[in-house]
């Protein structure tokens with residue numbers, strides 16, 4: 226089955242004939258005999274969560290999928306399962322702030338992280354050590370939308386390559402096919418897509434990695450609740466429709482902003498001016514719904530419809546100021562060094578009519 230068919234159909238087959246996998250809230254499950262059971266306790270296994278896990282795995286083209294209480298819970302579970310004291314990690318320097326905070330937390334357990342500008346694969350190569358166990362990549366990054374070459378980096382190393390695929394979504398990019406070992410998502414963003422559920426997911430083709438992470442899912446217990454599993458599976462059904470519209474709207478808005486004399490720079494992987502436009506064409510099926518641009522941050526309070534809010538990937542357009550919002554924890558000097566200046570604005574383009582979004586930006590600018 227193809228992508229949109231899998232998005233709609235996979236995981237919905239309940240044995241009672243429901244067209245939609247029902248919401249199974251039961252915390253425990255009875256059995257006929259002690260040794261015969263499918264489900265025992267809901268943390269360990271739940272039919273609604275398993276349905277969502279199957280659907281998410283199929284969207285990523287993966288053999289196995291696991292759903293967690295948040296993107297951060299998914300990331301924590303990967304690290305707990307696969308790393309130990311003395312291990313070294315290489316990570317993209319322009320990493321999601323929460324992921325960086327998590328690696329800082331794991332430093333006290335003896336896990337050391339080196340940050341490199343992964344858009345240049347040779348930087349990853351130079352940072353490899355004998356004890357490097359994991360390479361953690363994000364592409365495109367947040368908020369500067371830098372890309373890294375997943376295939377080239379995966380070919381460099383035997384260490385586990387983990388790709389945070391949140392910004393692209395599985396519709397636009399399949400890291401496992403490009404050689405990554407594990408894909409992680411904040412399903413809170415494009416996969417659920419309606420700004421009404423927080424969740425995370427981990428996908429892999431490797432049964433041993435899957436079993437190890439599943440062990441932590443049960444042992445540490447940061448599972449996606451049945452209700453959020455239901456919401457996430459429901460949201461994921463329209464992923465291809467939404468992503469096509471996000472991409473179409475973002476391309477129009479990027480071109481509009483690029484021509485505007487109050488806008489100094491537009492960063493969007495779909496523009497010829499993006500330094501890695503060719504890699505984006507090679508590695509992604511479309512260029513996504515995220516745009517960053519440089520303009521007077523006063524426009525943020527003049528917008529009438531576009532919401533000033535953190536997060537991204539929902540049907541509604543959200544705009545934010547990284548320096549004082551999502552990336553305020555990064556010291557100013559470091560921010561400026563990597564390009565998160567005070568005039569940088571990040572726009573998560575929704576699926577409203579592009580004309581309405583452009584009119585709102587126009588009156589604000």
Ligand SMILES: *Cc1c(COP(=O)(O)O)cnc(C)c1O
Nearest residue numbers: 295296297321389391411413424
């Ligand atoms: C939001 C986000 C996360 C964290 O996910 P939560 O669901 O908020 O825990 C991780 N990575 C990226 C790229 C994100 O955008």
